[in-house]
Amino acid sequence: xxxxxxNELLAQAGPGTPMGDLFRRYWxxxxxxxELPENDCPPVRVKVLSERLxxxxxxxxxxxxxxxxxxxxxxSLWFGxxxxxxxxxxxxxxxxxxxxxxxxxxxxxxxxxxxxxxxLKGYPMAKRGDVLFAYLGxxxxxxxxxxxxxxxxxxxxxxxxxxLQECNWLQALEGGIxxxxxxFLHGGNLESDPLFKGSKGNEYNKGDLKPFFEVVDYxxxxxxxxxxxxxxxxxxWRVTPWVLPNFTMVPPRGDHPVHGHFWVxxxxxxxxxxxxxxxxxxxxxxxEVAAMRAGKGVHSANDASYRPLANKDNDYLMDRExxxxxxxxxxxxxxxxxxxxxxxxxxxxxxxxxxxxxxxxAGIIKARQKLYKAVKAxxxxxxxxGNRAKDQKVRSVAIVLPADQSFVEGIGEAMxxxxxxxxxxx
Amino acid sequence: MSHHDHDHDHASGxxxxxxxxxxxxxxxTAKEAAYRIDYPLSAARNTRVxxxxxxxxxxxxxxxxxxxxxxxxxxxxxxxxxxxxxxASDVPLDKVMTDTNTVVMVATSGENATxxxxxxxxxxxxxxxxxxxxxxxxxLTSDALFHLRPHARILLVPAEEDDLIxxxxxxxx
Ligand code: FES
Ligand SMILES: [Fe+2]
Numbered sequence: 001x002x003x004x005x006x007n008e009l010l011a012q013a014g015p016g017t018p019m020g021d022l023f024r025r026y027w028x029x030x031x032x033x034x035e036l037p038e039n040d041c042p043p044v045r046v047k048v049l050s051e052r053l054x055x056x057x058x059x060x061x062x063x064x065x066x067x068x069x070x071x072x073x074x075x076s077l078w079f080g081x082x083x084x085x086x087x088x089x090x091x092x093x094x095x096x097x098x099x100x101x102x103x104x105x106x107x108x109x110x111x112x113x114x115x116x117x118x119x120l121k122g123y124p125m126a127k128r129g130d131v132l133f134a135y136l137g138x139x140x141x142x143x144x145x146x147x148x149x150x151x152x153x154x155x156x157x158x159x160x161x162x163x164l165q166e167c168n169w170l171q172a173l174e175g176g177i178x179x180x181x182x183x184f185l186h187g188g189n190l191e192s193d194p195l196f197k198g199s200k201g202n203e204y205n206k207g208d209l210k211p212f213f214e215v216v217d218y219x220x221x222x223x224x225x226x227x228x229x230x231x232x233x234x235x236x237w238r239v240t241p242w243v244l245p246n247f248t249m250v251p252p253r254g255d256h257p258v259h260g261h262f263w264v265x266x267x268x269x270x271x272x273x274x275x276x277x278x279x280x281x282x283x284x285x286x287x288e289v290a291a292m293r294a295g296k297g298v299h300s301a302n303d304a305s306y307r308p309l310a311n312k313d314n315d316y317l318m319d320r321e322x323x324x325x326x327x328x329x330x331x332x333x334x335x336x337x338x339x340x341x342x343x344x345x346x347x348x349x350x351x352x353x354x355x356x357x358x359x360x361x362a363g364i365i366k367a368r369q370k371l372y373k374a375v376k377a378x379x380x381x382x383x384x385x386g387n388r389a390k391d392q393k394v395r396s397v398a399i400v401l402p403a404d405q406s407f408v409e410g411i412g413e414a415m416x417x418x419x420x421x422x423x424x425x426x
Numbered sequence: 427m428s429h430h431d432h433d434h435d436h437a438s439g440x441x442x443x444x445x446x447x448x449x450x451x452x453x454x455t456a457k458e459a460a461y462r463i464d465y466p467l468s469a470a471r472n473t474r475v476x477x478x479x480x481x482x483x484x485x486x487x488x489x490x491x492x493x494x495x496x497x498x499x500x501x502x503x504x505x506x507x508x509x510x511x512x513x514a515s516d517v518p519l520d521k522v523m524t525d526t527n528t529v530v531m532v533a534t535s536g537e538n539a540t541x542x543x544x545x546x547x548x549x550x551x552x553x554x555x556x557x558x559x560x561x562x563x564x565x566l567t568s569d570a571l572f573h574l575r576p577h578a579r580i581l582l583v584p585a586e587e588d589d590l591i592x593x594x595x596x597x598x599x
Binding site: 345354 | 443444453458462556566571572578579586588597598
């Protein structure tokens with residue numbers, strides 16, 4: 001694959017683009033459930049995969065996601081009245097149900113069947129855990145609802161936040177796959193952040209700053225193993241799964257909740273990072289949830305529209321003192337903003353013809369190649385992986401193994417999510 | 427973290443104040459990205475690709491047919507001491523490992539473990555980056571993997587044949 005192809009084929013996910021077609025084979029997070037908190041609440045604008053949509057929750061609690069603009073004269077239904085089982089355009093009163101079907105066109109005679117022929121394009125949307133997922137693709141190819149472990153655990157065991165990132169989704173995803181930046185960029189956070197500190201694994205991290213990597217190809221995507229020296233004859237492994245097309249999970253630390261991300265294209269120059277923390281076997285504690293809400297761990301402190309408070313308009317609150325003294329390697333506070341500030345600084349869509357990749361970028365190189373092959377295969381009628389339960393029931397793992405053992409063999413079933421099964425973490 | 431915490435943590439530290447054209451908001455736009463200066467990047471990798479067995483040699487030979495900057499391709503002849511350069515003559519390992527900064531080893535079986543160790547030792551001594559591709563079904567438990575593991579900073583397992591080409595292309599070899 002040539003570098004120009006990456007931007008042309010992989011970065012753009014709008015309707016009718018090759019990558020856009022691939023994305024439209026997956027349920028994607030489009031809202032936090034808190035954005036549609038109750039029946040008949042205000043509708044919310046959603047832009048995803050370069051489509052302008054409106055989401056609402058009707059009087060019976062059904063979720064709808066459809067074309068943002070009224071079929072009559074193109075008014076945004078954001079101004080709509082959400083009432084009595086549908087969303088009504090305030091201009092001339094046309095009313096739509098959650099599927100986008102017009103159910104009332106007041107200007108027509110009561111006996112007319114005009115409205116039966118008016119339908120806004122609509123997509124299925126479903127609540128899983130604290131997130132609303134939608135499927136924007138061909139109904140005939142619709143996969144079953146997502147089975148990510150984070151969204152199948154009991155209430156109280158998961159917390160999801162979202163954050164606007166002002167660059168192309170692929171830049172953000174590549175950051176999630178690029179394990180070699182962690183020692184540098186996030187090195188200062190291991191012991192200061194309440195959601196990471198105190199694990200045995202942190203000591204291995206600090207004891208060996210030059211990890212080796214093994215990138216393992218598996219059906220759903222890649223498993224990226226970062227290996228550090230542990231006790232004599234043993235390795236400490238941190239295993240990051242990437243599942244096609246845009247899901248990554250961070251290896252756990254101690255008994256802390258486990259985190260991961262979806263990198264969801266808004267348009268070609270913006271994406272949402274949906275960042276979750278869950279614990280497979282216990283409720284999140286109040287202190288943990290408070291820390292997550294405050295933007296610790298992989299989360300960020302945001303304004304009401306989910307844009308981080310530290311953003312490019314205030315130079316991400318760059319603190320040169322902290323950069324100099326090493327509390328924060330880049331001078332930016334918090335993992336999430338450390339990543340997004342740098343990824344946004346590349347420009348909304350980085351020019352990959354100017355990259356100088358090195359061998360340790362092999363994970364990124366391989367992921368691009370897998371995306372490219374999935375895009376091409378779909379064009380030939382071959383359905384992708386990553387949208388089936390067996391690909392999604394995956395766990396990240398942190399483990400100490402004998403030096404002569406394959407990490408995949410060593411972690412074995414620990415990689416497979418099962419209800420109430422403790423996770424494997426160091 | 428909240429803005430408030432931040433102030434609290436570094437009450438005395440001066441914080442950079444966004445300054446016009448030099449601020450992130452101005453700089454990180456598509457329009458400004460167009461002003462990134464344009465000049466040829468030097469292809470200074472001097473990558474060496476080493477096939478560790480016969481099947482690997484087939485893969486390496488076919489990659490060698492493509493157009494590369496400074497990459498050179500080898501197979502093993504006398505374990506540990508001499509390598510055969512594709513389309514050229516034999517070269518002592520010590521020479522192969524001179525003036526290079528990346529060695530990519532390709533294996534499909536567990537042969538030539540001594541050569542792997544010799545390459546690995548020289549690479550460590552001379553600060554040369556090592557990568558390994560294990561192109562083999564069942565690669566996860568193969569000898570090829572275990573021989574390469576101590577000596578390759580990054581391993582692709584299982585790798586596909588075209589991963590070699592992709593890796594070389596992406597690293598401008
Ligand atoms: S060191 Fe990796 S982008 Fe600069
Ligand atoms: Fe990061």
